[in-house]
Amino acid sequence: METRLSSRRNDITGTSGLSPGYIQANLLILPSKYSKDFLDLCHRNPVSCPLLAFTSKGDPHTVTPSTCIKNADFDLRTDCPKYRIYEHGKHIDTLTDLLSHWTDDHVGFLIGCSFSFEDALVSAGLQPRHQVTRTVVAMYRTKVPLMPAGIFTGATCVVSMRPYKLQDVERVRDVCRPYLAAHGEPIDWGWSALERLGISSVEKPDFGDAQVFEEGEVPVFWACGVTPQLAVEAAGNKIDGLVFAHEPGHMLVTDFTVEDLESLGRPVYN
Template identity: 55%
Template sequence: MSNPKVFRELCRAEVHTKPTSGVLPGYVQANLLILPKSAADSFQDLCARNPVACPLLTKTLGSPHILEEHAKFISGDSFDIRTDFPKYNIYQRGKLVEQKNNCRKEWSKNHIGFLIGCSFSFEDALKQAGLTPKNVLRGTNVSMFVTTKYLDSAGIFHQCPYVVSMRPYKPEDINRVREITRPFKKTHGEPIDWGFDGAERLGISDLQKPDYGDSLRIAEDEVPVFWACGVTPQLAIATVGHMIDGLVIGHTPGHMLVLDATNVC
């Protein structure tokens, strides 16, 4: 594909239905959460209180085609939040009930869509520095883990755990990895922890058994490095979804929206 518009059209036509790590390097990618209006204010407050785990980029304004900061992220009018992700998760009362390639049927005028920054956005910067993430090298999804770290509560959202993404690096490269990713504050920024002791602090017991995504082997000269992850809002829905009336929609982990923007640091 030549540009994000073409890629979104491939998703809309259900031609591309796979994870988006490594797709169109340099362009910003976004996570998704679509909520009934009754829960939207609580979720926006959750993002404000937890900007590392839930960096809010923008939200829809009364239509699946219009974003609050549309021109900043999408050029022109070729956009549909219901179709332009490769794959969607559909939740009812906090339970995952279906995965689909579009959510046209589920979307209603009562819904508000939120775009959350994604760490895939800084993978090209790591690649340009000679620190290509292993998931990009292998063409697989990143490893994602549920942790024992909790978000600060907001509105109906409480006792909601962090999800982290993991990329292995050599210990001597970690400072450089931190420097490269730190400016990407709208797409999770620098790692929140690293090392096998970091995994223990986060409550991760088996690094070869991710809760989402694909397993990545950690070589003998590598350690795990953990970033906050935009799947966190979907786990929040699983945690408090029984309090939400109506369908909630998210992206399938690893299957992001590719935006036209190249820099939202």
């Protein structure tokens, strides 16, 4: 797919609005001995961590199910625009590829992304603000606990935010609801949601860019696939070896289409 090749060539920074109709994915790559714990984390937190596909140990070229990436010219180490490197739960670097860091022991997981339903929002006349302003969607740490699994304990969830007029929220919910593999409908909205979610200031996102609000608009929040990175942070020294993730807003574009959503609504790892 052209978007993945553009990412490999470092021609793009950010994937919102690209490859309309195709499912975009968050990424987490772990040493293999932690893969079972992370799989359990996805089982227990399907809204924040809807699992699309995974790799075999040490193989950056093939995912299961294979229909997620149909193009044989695929490399998990290069086909995101940017990657984060974690060591002992700390973000230590951001790179444009993982070629010098990947090992034969790493396993990759593709997690659904809310960018996947943005084309449907555009078609409904509800274009997300960050597409208009060409910024990265705002993302926030919350106080909402993540259900623990194995070494992954004590983490909280991340949410993404898009401004909409209050009278449009029900239409936004209707558009996004079928996209269960991409976090589905919003989990909260309105100014009072800031307190419920534990967000101190909508003007200071933890990831991405602050968004401009127009008169009558309120923040609308979705579960976010950056949540696994907080799980890695919380695990800290329990993790030996390097962990890799996408840079927030810089996704891996899959070959799944929106027509595949029915099958994606079922666990792909059973």
